Amino acid sequence: MPSPPSSPRRVSGNPPAIKIVPDNVFQIQQAVCEWSDSANWYNLILLSGGTGFAIKDNTPEAVSPLIHRHAPGLVHGMIAASLKVTPCEMTSPYPPWQFVWEIPRHLEAYTSWSPIAGVRDKSLIITLPGSPKGAIENLEAVVKLLPHACLQSAGANSRNMHAAGLKSLEAEAGSNDPSAGPNRRYRSSPYPMLSVEEALMQISEHTPEPIIVDAPVNTAIVGSVVAEDVYAAESVPAYKASIVDGYAVIAPDSTNNAPSTKGVFPVASITHANVGGSLKPLQPGTIARITTGAPLPPNANAVVMVEDTDLVSSTADGTEEATVEILTGDIEPGENVREPGSDVRLGEKILTRGDIISPAGGEIGLLASTGIRTVKVFRKPRVGVLSTGDELVEHDDPCTLTGGQIRDSNRPSLLSCLSSWGFPTVDLGIARDTPASELEHALRDSLRGVGRASSSVDVIVTTGGVSMGELDLLKPTIERTLGGTIHFGRVSMKPGKPTTFATIPFKEAGDGNTQQERKSKLIFSLPGNPASALVTLNLFVLPSLHKLCGLGESSRALSTKPWLAPQLGLPRVAVVLTHHFPLDPKRTEYHRAVVTGSRSDGRLYATSTGVEGVGQRSSRVGSLASANALVVLRPGRGVGIKGEIVEALMMGSVYGSDTRLIC
Numbered sequence: 001m002p003s004p005p006s007s008p009r010r011v012s013g014n015p016p017a018i019k020i021v022p023d024n025v026f027q028i029q030q031a032v033c034e035w036s037d038s039a040n041w042y043n044l045i046l047l048s049g050g051t052g053f054a055i056k057d058n059t060p061e062a063v064s065p066l067i068h069r070h071a072p073g074l075v076h077g078m079i080a081a082s083l084k085v086t087p088c089e090m091t092s093p094y095p096p097w098q099f100v101w102e103i104p105r106h107l108e109a110y111t112s113w114s115p116i117a118g119v120r121d122k123s124l125i126i127t128l129p130g131s132p133k134g135a136i137e138n139l140e141a142v143v144k145l146l147p148h149a150c151l152q153s154a155g156a157n158s159r160n161m162h163a164a165g166l167k168s169l170e171a172e173a174g175s176n177d178p179s180a181g182p183n184r185r186y187r188s189s190p191y192p193m194l195s196v197e198e199a200l201m202q203i204s205e206h207t208p209e210p211i212i213v214d215a216p217v218n219t220a221i222v223g224s225v226v227a228e229d230v231y232a233a234e235s236v237p238a239y240k241a242s243i244v245d246g247y248a249v250i251a252p253d254s255t256n257n258a259p260s261t262k263g264v265f266p267v268a269s270i271t272h273a274n275v276g277g278s279l280k281p282l283q284p285g286t287i288a289r290i291t292t293g294a295p296l297p298p299n300a301n302a303v304v305m306v307e308d309t310d311l312v313s314s315t316a317d318g319t320e321e322a323t324v325e326i327l328t329g330d331i332e333p334g335e336n337v338r339e340p341g342s343d344v345r346l347g348e349k350i351l352t353r354g355d356i357i358s359p360a361g362g363e364i365g366l367l368a369s370t371g372i373r374t375v376k377v378f379r380k381p382r383v384g385v386l387s388t389g390d391e392l393v394e395h396d397d398p399c400t401l402t403g404g405q406i407r408d409s410n411r412p413s414l415l416s417c418l419s420s421w422g423f424p425t426v427d428l429g430i431a432r433d434t435p436a437s438e439l440e441h442a443l444r445d446s447l448r449g450v451g452r453a454s455s456s457v458d459v460i461v462t463t464g465g466v467s468m469g470e471l472d473l474l475k476p477t478i479e480r481t482l483g484g485t486i487h488f489g490r491v492s493m494k495p496g497k498p499t500t501f502a503t504i505p506f507k508e509a510g511d512g513n514t515q516q517e518r519k520s521k522l523i524f525s526l527p528g529n530p531a532s533a534l535v536t537l538n539l540f541v542l543p544s545l546h547k548l549c550g551l552g553e554s555s556r557a558l559s560t561k562p563w564l565a566p567q568l569g570l571p572r573v574a575v576v577l578t579h580h581f582p583l584d585p586k587r588t589e590y591h592r593a594v595v596t597g598s599r600s601d602g603r604l605y606a607t608s609t610g611v612e613g614v615g616q617r618s619s620r621v622g623s624l625a626s627a628n629a630l631v632v633l634r635p636g637r638g639v640g641i642k643g644e645i646v647e648a649l650m651m652g653s654v655y656g657s658d659t660r661l662i663c
């Protein structure tokens, strides 16, 4: 017989208490602490009101610092319940992607609306909206969990509760305990099913602000976002330079009384682009041969092109020009001359925080030409990619596959996709499911920068092991072994349903280059099915990497020029379906497709990489082989109709039907 649960300490004779306090952080905290910290502590403390967006609403701000252990499961439950009732809070009036990434004020509003639930000492504390309807809906969403949550917060041993057949809070909100055996695993996922928009919101909220580093000006900074305005350290040109090959002359102006430039002149000197030392001043009545980019001799104020001259005589040895006739008298002072600093002035702002160092070379050229040797940029995140699974064999292993073995295709495809986006990657290899500690060690090593990761990674991407199998160990390893927080473990999408996003506590002090420090790292645990892994990498990991590398700052900096401001994640476009696309009744589908552009009507057209049979099956990585887009098909009955206009996320370039590149 399993032993009964150890009986938690109950507050005997503590009648329910009610208090009304003003919207004042200190007074709210005082009231909560009176109930949680005293000898007669209360097991459950509910706060209602002050959770909205108004300035005076500050209950979450007051309660959050008091929490010792957060209960994200309860929070998810309440948010999911609220969104079911008022979905417009999330989406209207903006399309979801815009809402998530481009309307930060909405994001803040949503963040502050988010309820707080967690334990202080032995008291479970939950914030509820002030509106009676909202408070009831939120409470109803979690009320079934409360008895056991209260038992746990009061100190009951969760194992004993399991053994007694009681479902604990952990059982509702946490991962499987792998040591408990398959007969104890959950038979339905304990993770709330989030919409893609909610999942993106979680990612945006938990992706930290970018870190600034001093980077040498070289090709490694291509794709980086500038973190501080940059000012020219030198003038360009640094001297008065010729724009053409020809002869430096003294053109007449009101100050020099020089004669017309038309006529025959002795060639007094030669100045080449790499001339060293000081130049002899040009004497009136003489000219100096000069090459493009070379400095004009003092007194010279214009250059005549060689095409506008004739050779008159050579030196006695016949090797040099002695006299040259200038055929034109219309040379203006300053003609064919670049004044010092006329391209870039010393101290002029050449790049602005938020600018992107583009692969086109303009920004690097500007930095290089103005004597800038290092520039402050946002550090590009280093991404480690780990495959998990006992069945995996290296893709290039010459062995013949036996039993249930399969080739590890996720790692090469994810690594190449990440590299193509310009992020440094670390190949973390394969972690076996058994023993489970292999996964734990692989994750710990990559965080610390030992083993295959020579320096610590900022983001870990794993594939496999996130669904409902007894060997799906990612969630328990993150939560139970590494002390991480899973922000979501299921998303209503196809493919990619079990996609998991978590943060793992990890204190990283700033190095010599950076003052900032980070307290946690991100882990994206993507489903093992190859198409699911690639689709979710594109959909979820990319926006987070974009935020980490400063593109969010770039958008903010360029908010006055929205047409230049980069958006986070894949670009979104409208496409016309060229045929019927089947719809999933429940999940939003990210259908792999080829989008081409029509030069005649200027529209984009989407054709599936395979609708028949197994065409879009999540194990079929071939569904992505020629795809340049993910067509977003909202759930529904039947099919997306030929000719319908839907949204698509662009993963690659668009070609015209004539195969010429469009963009």
Ligand SMILES: Nc1nc2c(c(=O)[nH]1)N[C@H]1C(S)=C(S)[C@@H](COP(=O)(O)OP(=O)(O)OC[C@H]3O[C@@H](n4cnc5c(N)ncnc54)[C@H](O)[C@@H]3O)O[C@H]1N2
Residues within 6 Å of the ligand: 387, 388, 389, 391, 392, 406, 407, 408, 409, 410, 411, 463, 464, 465, 466, 467, 468, 469, 472, 495, 496, 497, 498, 526, 527, 528, 529, 530, 532, 618, 619
């Ligand atoms: N009872 C349920 N089973 C499954 C559910 C569910 O909701 N309930 N979800 C299904 C969905 S949807 C997906 S997607 C997969 C996700 O599986 P896991 O993330 O747990 O991945 P594994 O079980 O480890 O592997 C799944 C599949 O992918 C192959 N795989 C794994 N890693 C690689 C790799 N590196 N390269 C190529 N292929 C890989 C693996 O061999 C399996 O065939 O779960 C469903 N099950």
Ligand code: MOO
Residues within 6 Å of the ligand: 493, 494, 495, 496, 497, 498, 527, 529, 532, 618, 619
């Ligand atoms: O989510 Mo799974 O990726 O549908 O096969």
Ligand SMILES: [Mg+2]
Residues within 6 Å of the ligand: 464, 465, 466, 467, 468, 469, 471, 472
């Ligand atoms: Mg699995």
